[in-house]
Amino acid sequence: MRDRLTTGGGFALLGEVLLTGVAVTLLVLPVLTLPAALAAGIGHLRRYVADEGSPFAAFWRDARAAAAGGVAVAVAALATVTAAILAIGLAGADPTPAGTVMGLVGRLAVGIVATAVVMAAGAWTSDGGWRSAVRGLRDQLDADPSAALHVFVAVALTAVLTWQFPLLLVPSLGVVAFAVVAVQRRSRVP
Secondary structure (H helix, E strand, O other), rough: OOOOOOOHHHHHHHHHHHHHHHHHHHHOHHHHHHHHHHHHHHHHHHHHOOOOOOOHHHHHHHHHHHHHHHHHHHHHHHHHHHHHHHHHHHHHHHOOOOHHHHHHHHHHHHHHHHHHHHHHHOOOOOOOOHHHHHHOOHHHHHHHHHHHHHHHHHHHHHHHHHHHHHHHHHHHHHHHHHOOOOOHHHHHHH
Protein backbone atom coordinates (compact mmCIF):
# COMPACT_ATOMS: atom_id res chain seq x y z
CA MET A 1 0.00 0.00 0.00
CA ARG A 2 1.36 3.44 -0.89
CA ASP A 3 1.79 5.82 1.96
CA ARG A 4 0.33 9.30 2.17
CA LEU A 5 3.65 11.00 1.48
CA THR A 6 3.78 9.57 -2.01
CA THR A 7 0.11 9.91 -2.97
CA GLY A 8 -0.08 13.71 -3.00
CA GLY A 9 -2.15 14.28 0.14
CA GLY A 10 0.00 17.22 1.21
CA PHE A 11 -2.80 19.50 2.34
CA ALA A 12 -4.46 16.70 4.31
CA LEU A 13 -1.09 15.91 5.87
CA LEU A 14 -0.65 19.56 6.87
CA GLY A 15 -4.07 19.50 8.49
CA GLU A 16 -3.20 16.31 10.36
CA VAL A 17 0.11 17.79 11.55
CA LEU A 18 -1.70 20.89 12.85
CA LEU A 19 -4.41 18.79 14.51
CA THR A 20 -1.71 16.66 16.11
CA GLY A 21 -0.11 19.86 17.42
CA VAL A 22 -3.38 20.77 19.11
CA ALA A 23 -3.71 17.31 20.68
CA VAL A 24 -0.09 17.30 21.87
CA THR A 25 -0.52 20.80 23.31
CA LEU A 26 -3.57 19.71 25.29
CA LEU A 27 -1.58 16.85 26.80
CA VAL A 28 1.45 19.06 27.47
CA LEU A 29 -0.40 21.55 29.65
CA PRO A 30 0.81 19.68 32.74
CA VAL A 31 4.51 19.94 31.79
CA LEU A 32 5.41 16.47 33.08
CA THR A 33 3.39 14.84 30.30
CA LEU A 34 5.50 16.28 27.45
CA PRO A 35 7.33 13.01 26.59
CA ALA A 36 4.08 11.01 26.59
CA ALA A 37 2.31 13.62 24.47
CA LEU A 38 5.13 13.67 21.94
CA ALA A 39 5.27 9.86 21.81
CA ALA A 40 1.53 9.71 21.15
CA GLY A 41 1.71 12.47 18.52
CA ILE A 42 4.64 10.85 16.73
CA GLY A 43 2.90 7.48 16.77
CA HIS A 44 -0.28 9.05 15.39
CA LEU A 45 1.53 10.79 12.54
CA ARG A 46 3.57 7.66 11.80
CA ARG A 47 0.32 5.67 11.38
CA TYR A 48 -1.25 8.47 9.35
CA VAL A 49 1.68 8.75 6.95
CA ALA A 50 1.81 4.98 6.49
CA ASP A 51 -1.97 4.98 5.83
CA GLU A 52 -2.55 2.44 8.60
CA GLY A 53 -5.58 4.17 10.00
CA SER A 54 -4.94 6.71 12.68
CA PRO A 55 -7.99 7.41 14.80
CA PHE A 56 -7.46 9.73 17.73
CA ALA A 57 -8.59 6.89 19.99
CA ALA A 58 -5.20 5.30 19.25
CA PHE A 59 -3.51 8.63 20.07
CA TRP A 60 -5.17 8.72 23.49
CA ARG A 61 -4.35 5.04 24.06
CA ASP A 62 -0.68 5.72 23.31
CA ALA A 63 -0.71 8.78 25.58
CA ARG A 64 -2.08 6.77 28.49
CA ALA A 65 0.43 3.97 27.93
CA ALA A 66 3.36 6.39 27.70
CA ALA A 67 2.35 8.53 30.67
CA ALA A 68 3.86 6.57 33.57
CA GLY A 69 7.40 6.27 32.27
CA GLY A 70 7.14 9.58 30.47
CA VAL A 71 6.86 11.41 33.79
CA ALA A 72 10.21 9.95 34.89
CA VAL A 73 11.80 11.08 31.61
CA ALA A 74 10.28 14.55 32.07
CA VAL A 75 11.56 14.85 35.66
CA ALA A 76 15.10 13.87 34.61
CA ALA A 77 14.98 16.32 31.69
CA LEU A 78 13.62 19.12 33.88
CA ALA A 79 16.39 18.58 36.45
CA THR A 80 19.04 18.81 33.73
CA VAL A 81 17.44 21.83 32.09
CA THR A 82 17.13 23.56 35.46
CA ALA A 83 20.88 23.13 36.03
CA ALA A 84 21.61 24.49 32.55
CA ILE A 85 19.33 27.49 33.09
CA LEU A 86 21.09 28.18 36.39
CA ALA A 87 24.41 28.12 34.53
CA ILE A 88 23.01 30.52 31.91
CA GLY A 89 21.86 32.86 34.68
CA LEU A 90 25.27 32.75 36.35
CA ALA A 91 26.95 33.33 33.00
CA GLY A 92 24.92 36.51 32.54
CA ALA A 93 26.54 37.92 35.67
CA ASP A 94 30.06 37.20 34.38
CA PRO A 95 31.14 39.71 31.70
CA THR A 96 34.33 37.77 30.89
CA PRO A 97 34.75 35.39 27.94
CA ALA A 98 34.35 32.49 30.37
CA GLY A 99 30.83 33.74 31.16
CA THR A 100 30.01 33.92 27.46
CA VAL A 101 31.23 30.36 26.93
CA MET A 102 29.29 29.15 29.96
CA GLY A 103 26.12 30.79 28.61
CA LEU A 104 26.56 29.17 25.19
CA VAL A 105 27.24 25.76 26.75
CA GLY A 106 24.14 26.12 28.92
CA ARG A 107 21.96 26.96 25.92
CA LEU A 108 23.44 24.07 23.96
CA ALA A 109 22.74 21.73 26.89
CA VAL A 110 19.08 22.79 26.93
CA GLY A 111 18.84 22.08 23.19
CA ILE A 112 20.54 18.70 23.54
CA VAL A 113 18.24 17.62 26.37
CA ALA A 114 15.16 18.74 24.42
CA THR A 115 16.41 16.87 21.34
CA ALA A 116 17.05 13.73 23.39
CA VAL A 117 13.51 13.85 24.81
CA VAL A 118 12.00 14.26 21.34
CA MET A 119 14.13 11.45 19.86
CA ALA A 120 13.28 9.15 22.79
CA ALA A 121 9.60 9.94 22.25
CA GLY A 122 10.06 8.96 18.61
CA ALA A 123 11.58 5.63 19.65
CA TRP A 124 8.96 4.89 22.32
CA THR A 125 6.70 1.90 21.70
CA SER A 126 4.10 0.36 23.95
CA ASP A 127 6.08 -2.89 23.89
CA GLY A 128 9.55 -1.48 24.59
CA GLY A 129 8.59 1.42 26.85
CA TRP A 130 10.71 4.37 27.88
CA ARG A 131 13.64 2.38 29.19
CA SER A 132 14.46 0.92 25.77
CA ALA A 133 13.67 4.24 24.05
CA VAL A 134 16.16 6.14 26.22
CA ARG A 135 18.77 3.38 26.03
CA GLY A 136 18.46 3.36 22.25
CA LEU A 137 19.37 7.05 21.89
CA ARG A 138 23.06 6.26 21.44
CA ASP A 139 22.25 3.67 18.76
CA GLN A 140 20.08 6.23 16.94
CA LEU A 141 22.90 8.74 17.04
CA ASP A 142 25.43 6.19 15.77
CA ALA A 143 23.10 5.00 12.99
CA ASP A 144 22.24 8.47 11.65
CA PRO A 145 23.96 11.49 13.25
CA SER A 146 22.29 13.88 10.81
CA ALA A 147 18.87 12.78 12.12
CA ALA A 148 19.75 14.19 15.53
CA LEU A 149 20.86 17.42 13.88
CA HIS A 150 17.56 17.66 11.98
CA VAL A 151 15.57 17.12 15.17
CA PHE A 152 17.78 19.63 17.02
CA VAL A 153 17.02 22.25 14.36
CA ALA A 154 13.27 21.51 14.61
CA VAL A 155 13.45 21.91 18.39
CA ALA A 156 15.47 25.13 18.09
CA LEU A 157 13.02 26.59 15.56
CA THR A 158 10.15 25.69 17.87
CA ALA A 159 11.89 27.51 20.72
CA VAL A 160 12.51 30.62 18.60
CA LEU A 161 8.98 30.68 17.17
CA THR A 162 7.45 30.21 20.61
CA TRP A 163 9.67 32.90 22.07
CA GLN A 164 8.55 35.32 19.35
CA PHE A 165 4.86 34.38 19.45
CA PRO A 166 3.77 31.92 22.17
CA LEU A 167 0.67 30.72 20.31
CA LEU A 168 2.93 29.20 17.65
CA LEU A 169 3.75 26.48 20.18
CA VAL A 170 0.55 24.69 19.15
CA PRO A 171 1.41 24.03 15.48
CA SER A 172 5.13 23.80 16.26
CA LEU A 173 4.62 20.74 18.46
CA GLY A 174 2.87 19.03 15.55
CA VAL A 175 5.71 20.01 13.24
CA VAL A 176 8.30 18.62 15.70
CA ALA A 177 6.37 15.34 15.84
CA PHE A 178 6.25 15.24 12.06
CA ALA A 179 9.97 16.05 11.84
CA VAL A 180 10.72 12.92 13.85
CA VAL A 181 8.52 10.82 11.58
CA ALA A 182 10.16 12.30 8.47
CA VAL A 183 13.69 11.76 9.81
CA GLN A 184 12.92 8.16 10.73
CA ARG A 185 11.48 7.48 7.28
CA ARG A 186 14.48 9.14 5.62
CA SER A 187 16.82 6.95 7.67
CA ARG A 188 15.08 3.79 6.44
CA VAL A 189 15.19 4.70 2.75
CA PRO A 190 18.40 3.37 1.11
